Amino acid sequence: MSSVPSVVESSERFVIRRLLIANRGEIALRIIRACRELGIESVAVYSEADARAPHVAAADRAVAIGPAPAADSYLSVPRVIDAASTSGADAVHPGYGFLAENPTLADACEAAGLIFVGPPARVIAGMGSKIGARALMESAGVPVVPGETPDDQSDTGLRRAIDRVKRPALLKASAGGGGKGMRLVREASEIDDAIQAARREATAAFGDGSLYVERRLDRPRHVEVQIFGDHHGRIVHLFERECSVQRRHQKVIEESPSPALTPALRARMTAAAVTAAKAAGYRNAGTIEFLLEGRGDNARFYFLEMNTRLQVEHAVTEAVLGIDMVRAQLLVASGAPLPWAEGSLTQRGHAIEARVYAEDPARGFLPQAGRLLLYREPQLPGVRVDAGIVEGGDVPVHYDPLLAKVIALAETRELAVARLVQALRAYPILGIRTNIPFLLRILEHPRFRTGDVDTSFLDDEYATLVPAEPDETPEYVRTAIALHATNTASASGQPPPRSSGDPWSHLSGWRS
Amino acid sequence: MDAPTATRIGDGVYRVHHEGGSRIVYVAGAPGDWWAFADGIVCRDDFGAARQRGRRGARAAGPETLSAPMPGTVIKVLVQPGAAVKKGDTIVLLEAMKMELPLRAPADATVVAVHCREGELVQPDTTLVELA
Numbered sequence: 001m002s003s004v005p006s007v008v009e010s011s012e013r014f015v016i017r018r019l020l021i022a023n024r025g026e027i028a029l030r031i032i033r034a035c036r037e038l039g040i041e042s043v044a045v046y047s048e049a050d051a052r053a054p055h056v057a058a059a060d061r062a063v064a065i066g067p068a069p070a071a072d073s074y075l076s077v078p079r080v081i082d083a084a085s086t087s088g089a090d091a092v093h094p095g096y097g098f099l100a101e102n103p104t105l106a107d108a109c110e111a112a113g114l115i116f117v118g119p120p121a122r123v124i125a126g127m128g129s130k131i132g133a134r135a136l137m138e139s140a141g142v143p144v145v146p147g148e149t150p151d152d153q154s155d156t157g158l159r160r161a162i163d164r165v166k167r168p169a170l171l172k173a174s175a176g177g178g179g180k181g182m183r184l185v186r187e188a189s190e191i192d193d194a195i196q197a198a199r200r201e202a203t204a205a206f207g208d209g210s211l212y213v214e215r216r217l218d219r220p221r222h223v224e225v226q227i228f229g230d231h232h233g234r235i236v237h238l239f240e241r242e243c244s245v246q247r248r249h250q251k252v253i254e255e256s257p258s259p260a261l262t263p264a265l266r267a268r269m270t271a272a273a274v275t276a277a278k279a280a281g282y283r284n285a286g287t288i289e290f291l292l293e294g295r296g297d298n299a300r301f302y303f304l305e306m307n308t309r310l311q312v313e314h315a316v317t318e319a320v321l322g323i324d325m326v327r328a329q330l331l332v333a334s335g336a337p338l339p340w341a342e343g344s345l346t347q348r349g350h351a352i353e354a355r356v357y358a359e360d361p362a363r364g365f366l367p368q369a370g371r372l373l374l375y376r377e378p379q380l381p382g383v384r385v386d387a388g389i390v391e392g393g394d395v396p397v398h399y400d401p402l403l404a405k406v407i408a409l410a411e412t413r414e415l416a417v418a419r420l421v422q423a424l425r426a427y428p429i430l431g432i433r434t435n436i437p438f439l440l441r442i443l444e445h446p447r448f449r450t451g452d453v454d455t456s457f458l459d460d461e462y463a464t465l466v467p468a469e470p471d472e473t474p475e476y477v478r479t480a481i482a483l484h485a486t487n488t489a490s491a492s493g494q495p496p497p498r499s500s501g502d503p504w505s506h507l508s509g510w511r512s
Numbered sequence: 513m514d515a516p517t518a519t520r521i522g523d524g525v526y527r528v529h530h531e532g533g534s535r536i537v538y539v540a541g542a543p544g545d546w547w548a549f550a551d552g553i554v555c556r557d558d559f560g561a562a563r564q565r566g567r568r569g570a571r572a573a574g575p576e577t578l579s580a581p582m583p584g585t586v587i588k589v590l591v592q593p594g595a596a597v598k599k600g601d602t603i604v605l606l607e608a609m610k611m612e613l614p615l616r617a618p619a620d621a622t623v624v625a626v627h628c629r630e631g632e633l634v635q636p637d638t639t640l641v642e643l644a
Binding site: 373374376424425426428429430431433434436437440472473474475476477478479480481482483484485486487489 | 515516517518520524525526528530535536537538539540541543546547548549550551552553554555557579583
């Protein structure tokens with residue numbers, strides 16, 4: 001456990017007195033929690049759709065920042081800066097997503113005299129250009145995914161790059177991530193269409209159609225290294241996370257330590273990550289993403305990209321190292337040195353996180369919205385739940401469907417998996433569909449149990465993991481429903497509301 | 513075989529004892545649209561027909577029973593013993609809480625026996641109709 005500073009120590013240490021959290025949901029609550037423990041006042045911002053959201057009530061102050069659509073609220077730099085000004089905040093934490101990797105917010109904070117909890121704007125911009133990041137890493141001697149970043153962005157130039165890199169190749173958007181503006185090219189006949197489509201998608205999503213080419217690796221694992229830098233030039237690594245279980249480039253399960261790493265490989269990767277972070281001039285929390293090919297001491301790893309923000313899965317690292325990363329972010333942003341001595345941290349036990357999404361696996365993972373009729377978090381030793389929802393609350397349509405994270409920590413990987421399974425089995429969320437049944441199937445899959453996963457795992461095993469039909473109602477469940485129906489019928493004197501029906505049920509034969 | 517028995521242990525929380533064990537089931541929703549969660553399974557169930565979808569085809573053939581999901585009054589019995597019904601046909605019409613609740617045939621079947629009359633007040637889990 002990291003030490004908690006005394007009240008006196010914290011007021012001497014902390015330059016930040018009032019922090020505005022430019023985000024919502026579970027991460028807003030997470031940051032507010034760190035503020036409370038540190039005696040920092042928290043300011044929440046909320047759109048009209050979130051007026052009754054839990055992060056609003058949890059903060060010391062709250063400022064309305066506009067209508068429901070993110071573009072008019074959480075993504076609006078002027079509204080966020082304005083909210084900081086009205087509330088007297090002296091710092092802004094962007095969370096993840098939204099404006100976290102938008103250099104405009106970081107710049108605007110600096111111009112307004114606000115502390116931005118993150119790296120400098122130029123570092124965000126630098127790493128935000130995937131082409132620029134690759135070039136920087138290459139020159140720093142960090143291995144990068146074999147590929148090319150052609151200066152000639154014409155169709156011909158890109159075609160030549162693909163020929164040199166050799167198929168199968170991936171066309172990727174320089175300005176983006178998350179799979180957008182990305183196309184796989186296997187056959188020569190696919191090249192022209194792929195170039196047009198990738199460019200179109202990249203322009204639409206990021207306003208920039210520049211592309212680069214990477215060789216498509218053979219069943220790589222996604223292994224990332226957490227790094228942290230302070231304003232005194234020190235950079236440390238906080239070990240790795242394995243994030244290979246992804247669906248369409250959206251992470252679903254993350255864990256640490258990675259079952260694929262040997263001590264020698266870990267040493268090489270973490271050293272490379274620190275080199276990368278130093279080359280970038282990094283400050284505060286960041287992650288170096290690698291793709292790993294092969295196994296054992298001589299596996300090959302390649303720089304994929306750098307994430308210049310706190311990530312969803314930071315909780316996995318917190319669990320396995322016993323640290324508080326948001327506290328460290330606030331310390332570093334205030335000018336204090338990193339709170340960890342070199343070599344003092346070791347991975348202890350095994351931590352696994354499952355992301356709970358408002359998605360219906362049985363209907364192509366269609367995002368869900370609606371009222372939570374029942375919501376109870378599992379409370380078990382070694383289980384942490386970071387959620388942004390409450391019973392009776394509404395899950396709006398406008399935002400990312402991530403509802404909660406469940407993190408299990410145990411002595412071994414096997415025990416952590418068992419613990420996470422028990423936690424998900426004790427996590428009833430009713431009123432909207434979630435991916436919990438899907439998560440359980442992943443965790444119980446023999447390949448996952450042996451740690452034999454790579455980034456193709458979910459695609460390969462899709463048929464077993466996504467049931468074609470919804471579960472039939474077992475008899476014991478019907479028994480409970482009948483008793484509940486009786487209880488609620490006799491308890492309420494009024495007729496119950498008419499059921500609103502399920503709009504998604506009108507879609508028949510829908511498969512992704 | 514003993515039927516499962518349920519006990520309320522909290523708001524929307526039930527412990528159900530069945531052969532060889534007990535489970536915790538969470539229930540929420542409204543008549544006609546019940547949601548239930550048990551050990552990671554989520555079910556959405558309307559009132560009425562005892563759903564036996566038999567996805568894995570392991571169910572033994574045998575009489576199926578329809579019962580009321582909640583106390584109600586039988587408004588209409590639309591079948592007689594021996595009648596052939598198709599999946600989805602309304603077999604008994606109940607009235608509960610000022611709403612009409614049709615109990616439907618879960619599959620093509622033949623009516624074996626009828627255990628209720630029009631105008632009768634029925635309790636949950638009383639068998640109203642037997643099908644085969």
